Amino acid sequence: GENVEQHPSTLSVQEGDSAVIKCTYSDSASNYFPWYKQELGKGPQLIIDIRSNVGEKKDQRIAVTLNKTAKHFSLHITETQPEDSAVYFCAASIEQAGTALIFGKGTTLSVSS
């Protein structure tokens, strides 16, 4: 079955710096790769996603890249702000056609001002 590895588990950056979180997946049939931000006491918030027919997607300060051959994808946050501090989860679809997901273990991002 699908397995998703996420690194690093914790990441501390200064305000204004960039942050990069990396994930690898095992099942080449996976075709949907979302990223979620989870703040304390809240549910996961979808921040960006990418499908296997796209190599890169950007939304303002957030970008995601996908390398299908190497089976890894990354989240890039530029010009980080204190409000970016949260736990970030990557995920990969379990099946080719659905959005049932396997999650990485999460990255706790801390942005200090």
Place this chain on the structure above:
Amino acid sequence: SAVISQKPSRDICQRGTSLTIQCQVDSQVTMMFWYRQQPGQSLTLIATANQGSEATYESGFVIDKFPISRPNLTFSTLTVSNMSPEDSSIYLCSVESGDRGQWEAFFGQGTRLTVV
């Protein structure tokens, strides 16, 4: 994006009892999912619930422990049965929403369950 409401938002329950969690969506959706997030951990898929059919459970989860109902395209319930302290977790409802071929997965705020 879909707006998902879960009830209750939190509860403290006695061991041996059962709790039913409700998930209401503001639009009709085909696919609904239930996840568990144990304290300080990641999310684990419990089951997929499609309207008009039995829920499909992931390895390690069984219907007797986590019965699911899906009576229509906007509503589902998850029951946590015969609870023990190990069931203390956040239970999350997720739906697949969007345009055909561009489905996205959205989550509710979760139900924080503590079993004492």
